[in-house]
Each structure stands twice: as structure tokens, then as C-alpha cells.
Amino acid sequence: MNIALVGYGKMGKIIGEIAEKKGHEIVARLNETPTVENLNDPDVVIEFSNPEVAFENIKVCLENQIPVVCGTTGWLERKSEIEEIAVQNNTAFLYGSNFSLGVNLFFALNEKLATLMSDFPEYQVQMEEIHHTQKKDAPSGTAITLAEGIIKNDSRFGSWKLEETKETELGIFAVREDEVPGTHSIFYRSEVDEIEIKHTAFNRNGFAVGAVIAAEWIIGKTGNFSMQDVLFKK
Numbered sequence: 365m366n367i368a369l370v371g372y373g374k375m376g377k378i379i380g381e382i383a384e385k386k387g388h389e390i391v392a393r394l395n396e397t398p399t400v401e402n403l404n405d406p407d408v409v410i411e412f413s414n415p416e417v418a419f420e421n422i423k424v425c426l427e428n429q430i431p432v433v434c435g436t437t438g439w440l441e442r443k444s445e446i447e448e449i450a451v452q453n454n455t456a457f458l459y460g461s462n463f464s465l466g467v468n469l470f471f472a473l474n475e476k477l478a479t480l481m482s483d484f485p486e487y488q489v490q491m492e493e494i495h496h497t498q499k500k501d502a503p504s505g506t507a508i509t510l511a512e513g514i515i516k517n518d519s520r521f522g523s524w525k526l527e528e529t530k531e532t533e534l535g536i537f538a539v540r541e542d543e544v545p546g547t548h549s550i551f552y553r554s555e556v557d558e559i560e561i562k563h564t565a566f567n568r569n570g571f572a573v574g575a576v577i578a579a580e581w582i583i584g585k586t587g588n589f590s591m592q593d594v595l596f597k598k
């Protein structure tokens with residue numbers, strides 16, 4: 365499979381190494397807006413850039429009928445526009461706020477726990493995410509997916525916000541520390557005890573492996589997908 369990497373930073377480089385080890389060819393490594401010329405005729409684009417440029421990057425690829433796997437976070441207010449462009453161009457788009465298997469299992473666990481805890485209002489819910497200091501967006505895309513999973517399953521909450529939980533707003537603390545690859549926790553605290561679920565990434569390899577699996581999976585498909593489709597819908 366020929367892969368174009370749009371965004372060749374920390375993630376792009378690891379994804380490239382893993383894809384080559386699996387026998388794929390990297391036909392472009394871009395730190396600029398993609399064009400038909402610089403993409404070099406890939407089967408699929410893997411996009412890990414930054415929140416300011418992701419929308420335009422994805423749009424260009426989809427308009428040229430190239431399927432896109434995107435891990436860039438912080439641009440999601442325009443996701444529905446991108447999904448429409450994918451359909452209009454009869455191609456495929458897959459977004460994952462987190463491509464690791466562990467986090468996708470954690471997403472499912474989070475929803476199950478939220479359903480259970482929704483009957484016990486004596487437990488206050490609080491979320492926390494910790495990431496490296498170069499991260500541009502807050503809260504993390506993963507934390508937003510987790511918050512959406514709680515809001516969907518616990519009618520106490522209608523929205524999320526950065527900081528402490530207050531009334532119907534589920535709180536997320538976003539902490540920035542040195543080189544932390546990504547740690548997400550959800551706390552349920554009562555007067556007498558606390559339940560905590562936590563996912564800790566030890567490095568970026570899990571994200572990169574998942575992105576390559578998603579790129580292999582998307583070939584030949586049309587429509588809009590998530591990592592849940594790749595991992596759990598057989």
C-alpha cells in the first residue's frame with residue numbers, strides 16, 4: 365500500500381517507521397498543505413498535523429478522492445463538513461481521537477461505568493488528562509470522546525468544560541507536563557470513597573500502530589468511519 369503522511373512530526377515519523385516495517389511504501393512526507401503533485405499518488409493519506417491546518421489538508425485529499433485517516437485533534441467543530449465532502453466525492457474518511465487499542469477499550473469501559481454510576485448521584489464525576497507541554501489543544505481529543513461517552517450515558521450532564529465539574533457541566537482538568545505521551549483518568553468521588561479508571565500511554569507506538577491498521581482497513585471503502593468500526597465491528 366502506498367501511504368502519504370501529511371504531517372511528519374512526532375506521530376508522522378513513528379507511523380512511517382511502523383508502516384515501512386509492515387511492507388508499505390511511504391510516497392510522501394509532508395509538513396505543508398498537500399497538493400496532487402506533492403502527494404505522489406497514494407492509496408491513502410494518514411493526517412497527523414495540527415488543529416489550524418487539518419481541515420484544509422483533509423479537504424484537499426478527499427476532493428482528489430484519496431481516503432484519509434486523521435488523528436489530528438482540536439478541529440472537530442468542522443468534522444461534519446468533512447464528512448459531507450467525503451460522501452460527495454465517493455471516498456472515505458476515518459477520524460480517531462485516539463488510535464490505540466487500549467484507549468478504544470477504555471472508551472467502552474468508560475461508557476459502561478458511566479451507565480452504572482448514573483444511578484448514584486452521591487458520586488461526583490471529574491475528568492483529568494495529562495499531556496506533554498508541546499500539545500496545542502486542550503482538552504485532548506481523547507478527553508472529549510470520554511466526556512461525550514459520559515454525557516451520553518448519564519443524564520446529569522449536558523456538556524463538558526475545562527476545569528471543575530459544576531452542575532450539568534462535566535469538568536476536565538487539562539494538565540501539561542514535560543514529555544507525558546497521554547494519560548486520561550475519570551474519578552467518581554463520594555464522601556467515603558473514590559473509584560478511578562485510568563489509561564496511561566507509555567509511548568506513542570500504540571497510537572501509530574492503530575493508525576496504520578486503520579489505513580489498511582479503509583482501502584476500498586466509502587463513507588465515514590471511526591476506530592470503533594475498525595476494531596469492534598466485524
Ligand SMILES: NC(=O)C1=CN([C@@H]2O[C@H](COP(=O)(O)OP(=O)(O)OC[C@H]3O[C@@H](n4cnc5c(N)ncnc54)[C@H](OP(=O)(O)O)[C@@H]3O)[C@@H](O)[C@H]2O)C=CC1
Nearest residue numbers: 371372373374375395396413417435436437461462463571
Ligand atoms: N489520534 C491519535 O491517536 C493521536 C493524535 N495526535 C494528534 O496528532 C496531531 C499531531 O501530533 P504530533 O505528531 O505529536 O505533533 P507535531 O507537532 O510533532 O507534528 C505536527 C507536524 O505537522 C506539520 N505541519 C505544520 N503545518 C502543516 C501543514 N499545513 N500541513 C501538514 N503538516 C503540517 C508540522 O511541521 P512544522 O514542525 O514544520 O510546523 C509538524 O511536523 C496533534 O493534533 C495531536 O493531538 C497525537 C497522538 C495520537
Ligand SMILES: O=C(O)C1=N[C@H](C(=O)O)C[C@H](O)C1
Nearest residue numbers: 437461462499504505506546
Ligand atoms: O497530542 C498528543 O500527543 C495526543 N493527542 C491525542 C488527543 O488529543 O487525545 C491522543 C493522545 O492522547 C496523544
